[in-house]
Amino acid sequence: MRRWWLAAPAVGAALATAAALVNHVPIALGEGGEARSERGLWSQIAEFASLILDSGWAWAAAAVAAGWLVSDRARPWLVAAVSGVVTLLTATLVYSGWEDLLSGGGYLQTFWLVGGLVLGPVLGLVGAAIRRPGPVGTVAALVVPAGAALNMVVLPPPAESLVAQPVMWLVWAGAAVAAVLVLVRRPVLAGSGGRTRSPAAPPRPETPA
DSSP states (O other), X not given: OOHHHHHHHHHHHHHHHHHHHHHTHHXXXXXXXXXXXXXXXXXXXXXXXXXXXXXHHHHHHHHHHHHHHHTTSSSHHHHHHHHHHHHHHHHHHHHHHHHXXXXXXXXXXXXXXXXXXXXXHHHHHHHHHTTSOHHHHHHHHTHHHHHHHHHHHHSOOOTTSTTHHHHHHHXXXXXXXXXXXXXXXXXXXXXXXXXXXXXXXXXXXXXXX
């Protein structure tokens, strides 16, 4: 089977499975009814992972990653757009399946399915655009770091969580490092795919006959 058919559902399923499982660690440890600040070490570690995996920027990044993975095909834009949708729909359905299994059913939310249909193509195309040279590819590569940093401002982790501040600082630091690496390797104003033209060689002096 061709790789691109597998990339999008694999990315979506992996993200959803990880997010659902870490969400249920406190319940498995018998700490589900306790306040977040009173839970044990393993529950705090799981919540740290949960605040990242359940965030909007992480799900958006999954769709961007899928678009990037499949964008080396003959029709990269169409395939990338479809892959973005498939990633988010798969993630939503798999996450709902895990929640049904672990919590007793009735979790599926139409809101997230509609969101996947609307935002999936855009995010998949962003992933494909990262492969383009020049300013377009550079700006596309900055979308996920910028989105992650903005997410921490617009929709920060809940303040009652002991790991909320560490998660925010980690995401901001990671976004800053990623942005710097992108700008160093792919300057926005660089032409011809960020490659600088070497100066022309000086003319060779003519030798007398």
